[in-house]
Amino acid sequence: MYSDLLSALPNVFAFANFAAVIIGVIAGIVVGAMPGLSDTMAISVLVPFTFGLEPLVALGLMAGIYNGAMYGGAIPAVLLRIPGTPAAVATTFDGYPMAQKGEGGFALQVAVVSSAIGGIASAFALMLLAPPLSKVTLLFGPSEVFWVAVFGLASIIFLLGGNPIKGLISACFGVFVSVVGSDPIYGNDRFTFGALELLDGINIVILLVGLYALPPVIDLLETPLKTDGVTGSKLGTQSMWKAMPRMKGFWKTWLRGSFIGIWIGILPGAGGSMAAFMSYNEARRGSKTPDTWGNGEPEGVAAAETANNADTASALIPALTLGIPGTAVAAVMLGGLLVHGLQPGPMLFRENPDVVFGFMWQFLFGAILLIFLGGSLATNSFARLLNLPRPLLGSVIIVLMLIGVYSIHGRMFDVYMMLGFGAIGWIMDKLKFPLPPVVLGLILGSFAEENLRLALRIGRGDWGVLFQNTTSLILVALTVAVVIGPILKRRLFDAKAKA
Amino acid sequence: MSDTPKPRLMRPETLTAIGIVVVAGALLIPTAELRPISALLPAAMLIGLIVLSVALLAMDQRRAAKGEAPAPMTKSPKRVIGAFLLIVAYALAADFIGFYISTAITIPLVAWAFGYRAPLGLLAATVIVVGTIWLIFDFGMSQDFPAGRLWKD
Numbered sequence: 001m002y003s004d005l006l007s008a009l010p011n012v013f014a015f016a017n018f019a020a021v022i023i024g025v026i027a028g029i030v031v032g033a034m035p036g037l038s039d040t041m042a043i044s045v046l047v048p049f050t051f052g053l054e055p056l057v058a059l060g061l062m063a064g065i066y067n068g069a070m071y072g073g074a075i076p077a078v079l080l081r082i083p084g085t086p087a088a089v090a091t092t093f094d095g096y097p098m099a100q101k102g103e104g105g106f107a108l109q110v111a112v113v114s115s116a117i118g119g120i121a122s123a124f125a126l127m128l129l130a131p132p133l134s135k136v137t138l139l140f141g142p143s144e145v146f147w148v149a150v151f152g153l154a155s156i157i158f159l160l161g162g163n164p165i166k167g168l169i170s171a172c173f174g175v176f177v178s179v180v181g182s183d184p185i186y187g188n189d190r191f192t193f194g195a196l197e198l199l200d201g202i203n204i205v206i207l208l209v210g211l212y213a214l215p216p217v218i219d220l221l222e223t224p225l226k227t228d229g230v231t232g233s234k235l236g237t238q239s240m241w242k243a244m245p246r247m248k249g250f251w252k253t254w255l256r257g258s259f260i261g262i263w264i265g266i267l268p269g270a271g272g273s274m275a276a277f278m279s280y281n282e283a284r285r286g287s288k289t290p291d292t293w294g295n296g297e298p299e300g301v302a303a304a305e306t307a308n309n310a311d312t313a314s315a316l317i318p319a320l321t322l323g324i325p326g327t328a329v330a331a332v333m334l335g336g337l338l339v340h341g342l343q344p345g346p347m348l349f350r351e352n353p354d355v356v357f358g359f360m361w362q363f364l365f366g367a368i369l370l371i372f373l374g375g376s377l378a379t380n381s382f383a384r385l386l387n388l389p390r391p392l393l394g395s396v397i398i399v400l401m402l403i404g405v406y407s408i409h410g411r412m413f414d415v416y417m418m419l420g421f422g423a424i425g426w427i428m429d430k431l432k433f434p435l436p437p438v439v440l441g442l443i444l445g446s447f448a449e450e451n452l453r454l455a456l457r458i459g460r461g462d463w464g465v466l467f468q469n470t471t472s473l474i475l476v477a478l479t480v481a482v483v484i485g486p487i488l489k490r491r492l493f494d495a496k497a498k499a
Numbered sequence: 500m501s502d503t504p505k506p507r508l509m510r511p512e513t514l515t516a517i518g519i520v521v522v523a524g525a526l527l528i529p530t531a532e533l534r535p536i537s538a539l540l541p542a543a544m545l546i547g548l549i550v551l552s553v554a555l556l557a558m559d560q561r562r563a564a565k566g567e568a569p570a571p572m573t574k575s576p577k578r579v580i581g582a583f584l585l586i587v588a589y590a591l592a593a594d595f596i597g598f599y600i601s602t603a604i605t606i607p608l609v610a611w612a613f614g615y616r617a618p619l620g621l622l623a624a625t626v627i628v629v630g631t632i633w634l635i636f637d638f639g640m641s642q643d644f645p646a647g648r649l650w651k652d
Contacts, residue, residue: 175544
């Protein structure tokens, strides 16, 4: 399996594939640096444009954007105390005080180096863990695959935190959307209401753009952000070679942050912001001078940025092998894979080793490129991006959304449907309904239904077939644990609080 | 003082829950016409949505009974409605009068309406964006855009 990894390496250096990673990293930094825009939104808008591209070009762009955006979020976090992405909240704690002391440039250099280290560690974790895990999943039959889908949905609903009822509603909605169209076995129409455009089902890209791109655009137009004109001259940037020796004591923080980020990335439902907070807290706890934290401690920036980048590629470990994404971005990336006919799961590794292993290499190179593209000179330029007028940016994104969705089938019906999902997405966002279960519901819904029906056919209609082997029972137990675990934990916490 | 509390049924979460129950209930009607095995998953999801929404409604009403105010959906509803209407209008305009004309109007219009009012900047942005779209998608990728239903007939 690891020989496939090595044989995929030359493909990554093909001009178009490598250029895609470079463009992706730059675009990701730009998107991450703009408060209100996110990596999820950028990838959602990008996916429809990649239809005509080779899979590795498309995936390279996505990998680059994901890596770049995680670092890009640190730019406004340091300069304006406004996290560019949710994962950059912990970066504000020490990054902004550093900027106030005239060390904004150094804070961004710490952020870029730490982000690159976290990203590299995460890419290695993906390369090492995904291939053996995919081999295990090759042993799965229809009933096990059905339970994997149920487990995936349950874990993202219940581990995402917040209100499980809202998570369940999101998932039910996503699964319902997945059944629209022709029945996979009998071919009869389900909920098409005579619309020929719905016969093939609802394309995931329409849902992704609607849910993830439209609400941020409306937010962007709702509250135009005013910046105080950040310029490169305010940053106090020095060359990277001078900055590096000041980071020589950070290796423990980088190591710890990488482990935390990788672990959180693998866990479905967690995400970059949780990783950054945990890493920050752990690093502070282990520091000899915890009092300096929060007042401009560069190691605080390193802890947060290492962890939020270390959860990028690792979030794809369950996504690529089991079809269960660890984060919202990973869910959107799964959609991107499906667009190119790449069904996540064990067969992906068997049938498309060049693409899947090439994608892993692209994550690694994307992380390395961060140092060069997000270095001191680029940091000055990216900081100026914060001065771009938001309404103009919003109007351009609206145009890109229309082009992207229209280009899927060349029809306006899809655009109207996207607007409908956008309105639903905006309401869900405001009422704090989690969005990842919708996407996962759409991805796993048809997958679960197909395998459930296949299992029932094998068992001649006997539902007991779903509980007949050890793997299925383990998956059922895991699902129950995921559902009951947070409830028990909350009860325990409440009981302790009362005591 | 304008502190009169809003009717309890007008709370955003309650309204959403009622909306879900109504839509899911209505969708159960066509589900009944499907073969049992085809209807299994959609029916389970729709019934799930109804049950969960009722639970959501009950929780929200319990909060209302305690006097908890709902979190505001938006700081400026007019801007949100305006933004959404402009986006819908853009889609309709692209469909009926054509993509390029509507795009050339929408970019400066949205930016102007939401606070960016530098004429030169607006002009430059419109020319750059429309020009780049034409160059990449139309010229480079032979992508067809809506020509406008009005001109077709």
